Amino acid sequence: MSNALKILLVDDHQLILDGIMSSLKKNGSYEVVSSTTCDDAFAKIKKNSFDILFTDLSFDNTSFSTKIESGEELIKAIRKEKIAIKMAVITGHTETNRLYNVIRNLKPDAYLLKNKCDSVELDFAIAKIMNNDVYYSHEVHQKLIRRACVEIQMDEVAIQILKELPKQSKISNLVGVIHKADGSPLKLRSIEAKLANLRIDLNAVNNTDLILKAKELGVVD
Amino acid sequence: MLYIKKLFLFSFFLLGNIVFSQKTMVEKDSILYYINNAKGKNQLKELQRAVDLAEKIQHDSLIRETNIKFGLQSYFKKKAKNVDIAQQRLKRLYRRSQDSFALAKVHHYKALFHLLNFRSDSALYYYVESKNISIRIKDSLEVGRRLLSMANIQRDGKDHLGSEISAIEGLRYLEPIKDYRYTGFLYTNLGLLSSRAGKYEEARMYMNKAQEINEKNPNRKRKIRARLNYFNNMGISYINEGNYDKAISFFKEGLAFDSIAIKFRSKYYLLVENLSDAYILQKKPEKAFHGLKEANELKVKNNDTKGLSTSHNLLSKYYYAIHDEKNALYHAKKGLVYAKKSKHLLREIRALEFLAKSTIISRKTANGYLKKYIRLSDSLYQQERTIKNQFARIRFETDKKEKENTVLKNDNEKKQLEIAQEKQQKTIGFLVAIGSLLLLGISVLVFKHRKKKLAFDAQLQQVAAREEERQQIAKSLHDEVAGDLRMLHHQLEKDNQITIAQTVDAVKNNVRNLSHQLSSVNFEEVSFTDQIVNLVSDYFSSACKISIRGLKENEWSVVENAIKRTLYLCLRESVQNACKYAKATQINIGFKLHKNNVYLRVQDNGVGFNVSEKSNGIGLKNQQERIQELSGKIAIQSDINKGTTIQIEIPIHV
Numbered sequence: 001m002s003n004a005l006k007i008l009l010v011d012d013h014q015l016i017l018d019g020i021m022s023s024l025k026k027n028g029s030y031e032v033v034s035s036t037t038c039d040d041a042f043a044k045i046k047k048n049s050f051d052i053l054f055t056d057l058s059f060d061n062t063s064f065s066t067k068i069e070s071g072e073e074l075i076k077a078i079r080k081e082k083i084a085i086k087m088a089v090i091t092g093h094t095e096t097n098r099l100y101n102v103i104r105n106l107k108p109d110a111y112l113l114k115n116k117c118d119s120v121e122l123d124f125a126i127a128k129i130m131n132n133d134v135y136y137s138h139e140v141h142q143k144l145i146r147r148a149c150v151e152i153q154m155d156e157v158a159i160q161i162l163k164e165l166p167k168q169s170k171i172s173n174l175v176g177v178i179h180k181a182d183g184s185p186l187k188l189r190s191i192e193a194k195l196a197n198l199r200i201d202l203n204a205v206n207n208t209d210l211i212l213k214a215k216e217l218g219v220v221d
Numbered sequence: 222m223l224y225i226k227k228l229f230l231f232s233f234f235l236l237g238n239i240v241f242s243q244k245t246m247v248e249k250d251s252i253l254y255y256i257n258n259a260k261g262k263n264q265l266k267e268l269q270r271a272v273d274l275a276e277k278i279q280h281d282s283l284i285r286e287t288n289i290k291f292g293l294q295s296y297f298k299k300k301a302k303n304v305d306i307a308q309q310r311l312k313r314l315y316r317r318s319q320d321s322f323a324l325a326k327v328h329h330y331k332a333l334f335h336l337l338n339f340r341s342d343s344a345l346y347y348y349v350e351s352k353n354i355s356i357r358i359k360d361s362l363e364v365g366r367r368l369l370s371m372a373n374i375q376r377d378g379k380d381h382l383g384s385e386i387s388a389i390e391g392l393r394y395l396e397p398i399k400d401y402r403y404t405g406f407l408y409t410n411l412g413l414l415s416s417r418a419g420k421y422e423e424a425r426m427y428m429n430k431a432q433e434i435n436e437k438n439p440n441r442k443r444k445i446r447a448r449l450n451y452f453n454n455m456g457i458s459y460i461n462e463g464n465y466d467k468a469i470s471f472f473k474e475g476l477a478f479d480s481i482a483i484k485f486r487s488k489y490y491l492l493v494e495n496l497s498d499a500y501i502l503q504k505k506p507e508k509a510f511h512g513l514k515e516a517n518e519l520k521v522k523n524n525d526t527k528g529l530s531t532s533h534n535l536l537s538k539y540y541y542a543i544h545d546e547k548n549a550l551y552h553a554k555k556g557l558v559y560a561k562k563s564k565h566l567l568r569e570i571r572a573l574e575f576l577a578k579s580t581i582i583s584r585k586t587a588n589g590y591l592k593k594y595i596r597l598s599d600s601l602y603q604q605e606r607t608i609k610n611q612f613a614r615i616r617f618e619t620d621k622k623e624k625e626n627t628v629l630k631n632d633n634e635k636k637q638l639e640i641a642q643e644k645q646q647k648t649i650g651f652l653v654a655i656g657s658l659l660l661l662g663i664s665v666l667v668f669k670h671r672k673k674k675l676a677f678d679a680q681l682q683q684v685a686a687r688e689e690e691r692q693q694i695a696k697s698l699h700d701e702v703a704g705d706l707r708m709l710h711h712q713l714e715k716d717n718q719i720t721i722a723q724t725v726d727a728v729k730n731n732v733r734n735l736s737h738q739l740s741s742v743n744f745e746e747v748s749f750t751d752q753i754v755n756l757v758s759d760y761f762s763s764a765c766k767i768s769i770r771g772l773k774e775n776e777w778s779v780v781e782n783a784i785k786r787t788l789y790l791c792l793r794e795s796v797q798n799a800c801k802y803a804k805a806t807q808i809n810i811g812f813k814l815h816k817n818n819v820y821l822r823v824q825d826n827g828v829g830f831n832v833s834e835k836s837n838g839i840g841l842k843n844q845q846e847r848i849q850e851l852s853g854k855i856a857i858q859s860d861i862n863k864g865t866t867i868q869i870e871i872p873i874h875v
Contacts, residue, residue: 095759096758146759147754153766153767
C-alpha cells in the first residue's frame, strides 16, 4: 500500500465525507483519512505525511475553542508551516466572490464543487494535481471566465481590440486604430500583450478562438 | 431741392452767427482800442467809454481791466471821485464773481482815494488790506507794489523804521520774480531812508544798487526816468552831507540829458530846483535864480500845489541869500499857503522857517514867526509821533489779525482733524462691526457644520450598529437555527425518514443563504472594486450583459465602509431584480464619485414596473431604508416595457 496516495478529507458533514470516500474508493488505490474539524485535520497533517488534502471552506461545527474556523485558514496555516502537500478545495460555495478570492489568494491545486463531483472527476483532478497541474471544476471555470468578461467589459482598450480584430487581416494593422483613454495610439507590443492576456482570461487557444469566445460570452456583439 | 434748401438754411444760420459774433467782436475791439489809445486830454473820457462798453456787454475780465485802468489814470489826474467810482465798480464785480484780484484792487483804490484826500493813515490801512489779499492769491508783483507804496507813505510820515521794514519785505516779493522797476524804487526808498538817517555811504550804496537794477529795465523811458531820479537822489545825499560840488555835478549830469526839459519835465524841474538849492547853499545864489524862476512859472501854469510850495520856499531861500528880505518874505508866505493847501507838514514847516528867517531883521514879527515855527515844529514832532504810532498800530493790528487768522486756521485744522478722527473712528467702528458680524456668521456656519458633522457621524454609527445587529442575527441563524436543523436532519436520516430529511436539509440551506445575505460584505479583506466585479460576475451571462462604468477610475478608500456596503447591497438588489424578474438583456451600471457625493446609476432594458404601485417588494423598501439612513436619495424611474433606471445619491461628507 506504500504506492497508494495518502489523502486527507475534511468536511463538517459526515454524510458528505461518506459520499466522497465512497467515490474515491471506487478506484481503490487511495489511502483516505477523514476529519470533521480543521483543527483535527491540521494536527493529523503535522503528525503524518499526506499527499493530498481535500477540504471544505466553511465549517458549521465551530465552537469557542476552535482555532482554525475555515478551509481558507487551514490552507493558510499549512502554507505557513511549509508542509509539502497538494491542497484541493471541495466545497458547495459557488459565489464568484468566494471562489475568486480563494483561487487568487490561496492558489489551491484544485477547486471542486461537491454537489456535481463524481469518481471520474475526482480521479481526473487527482491525476492532474499529481502532475503538478491545476484543476478547476467546469462551473468554476465558467465563473472565472464570466468574471473576466465583466473585467473586459470595463476595459475600453480590450473592447476596441476585440471589435477591431475581426476586421483586420494582420495584428499589425491594429496599430493606429486602437487608442488609449487619453487618445494616444497603442503600440503593437502593447496590443499583442493585451491579446495574450485576453486569450488566457477567456481560455482561448488562438485569436480566432478568442473572438468566438468573446462573442459567445457576450463580451462583444 | 431739399439739399439746396438745407444749404440755404445752413448758410443763413452761419451768416447770422458771424454777424452776431462780429457785433461782440467789434465791441471788444473798441474797448481794447480805447484802453490802448486813451492818451492825453481825452484819456479819461475814452477810458470811461471803455468801462461803459465793458459793463454793457457784461464781460467780467474786460470790466475789471477797464476799471483798473480808469481808476489808475484818475488817480494820476488826481480825480478822487473817479477813483472811488472805479473802486465801487470793482467791488460790485467782486461780489458777483468772487474775483480776489478785483478785491485787492478795491482796497488799493480805496487807499488811492484816501491818498488824494491826504489821509495817509487810512491809505496805509487799505494798502495793508490790499497787500494781504494779494499775498493770499500769491500775486507777488501786486504785493511788492503795495509794499512800495506803503514804504513811501511811511517815509513821508517819517516812520523810517516802518518804511524800511515795508521796503525790505517788498524786496522779498519782487526780487524772486525779477521785477526791475519796483525793485529799483524799493532800493531808492532804502537809500533815501539812509540818507535821512545821516548814513550817506549806505544811502549811496542803496542808490547805486537801485541804479544797477534800473539799467536792466527793458522800458527805455522808465530806465531814463529812473536814471534821472538816481542823479537827483545822489545829489540830494551829497547836499545833505555838505558836499555841494559833488551834488552839483550829479544834478548837472542829470540835466545834461538830451532834451530833458521837453521829455521829462517834472524831473527837469526837480533837478533844476535842487541844483539851485545847491548853488544857494554854496553861496552862489546868482546861479540859482534863473532855474528857480523858470520852474516856478511852469508850476503856476500847471497848478502844482505841492511843487509850488517847494518852489516858493526855494525862492524865499534864494532872496534871503541875496538879502532881499521883502521878496524872501513874500515867497515864504506863498510857500506857507501852498504847503498848508497840500497838507504837507514838512513843506509848511520849511516855509515857516524861511518866513522866520526872512523877517529876522524886523525882530518883532520875526519873534512871532519864530514862536509859530517852534510851535509848529513841536506840533510837527507831535504829529509825526502820532502818525508813527498810527502806522505802528496799523501794523500791529494787521499782525494781530494775521495771528488771529492763524489761530482760527489752527482751530479749523484742529476741528478738521477731530472730524477726520471721528470719521476714522466711525470707519473703524464700522469695520469692527462688519468684522464681528462676519465672525458671528462664521461661528454660526462652523457651529452648523459641526452639528451636521456630529449628526452625520452619529448616523454612521447608527448604521454600523444596525449592521452589527444584522451580523448578529446572521450568525445566530447560521450557528443556532442551521445547527439545530442539521441535528434534526441527522436524526431523521438515522430514522430513515429520507424525504423529510431532504426537506429539512433544503430548509437548512435556505437559512444559510439568508444568513449569507444578511452577513455583510467586508471591504477590508477584499476591495470594493473586486467585490462589485465579483457580484456582477454572478449575474453576467451572454443573455444578460452587464457593463460597469466609473468603478476602477475612482479612489474608493475615501468612502466610508457603511456607504460602500449600502452601495453594494443596493446594486445587488437592483441587478438581481433586473436579471431575475425584469428579464433584462442589458444592464448598465455607472458609478460617479464627486467631492461631496457618490452616485450610482443602474439602468436596465427589462420589462419595468409601475413605480406608483406600492407593492414593490421588501428588497426595494430595504434599499430605500438603507439610503435614507445615510441621508441619501434614491430615484426610481420605470415604466412597463421601458426598463428601469435607479439613481442613488449619497453624501460622502457632511
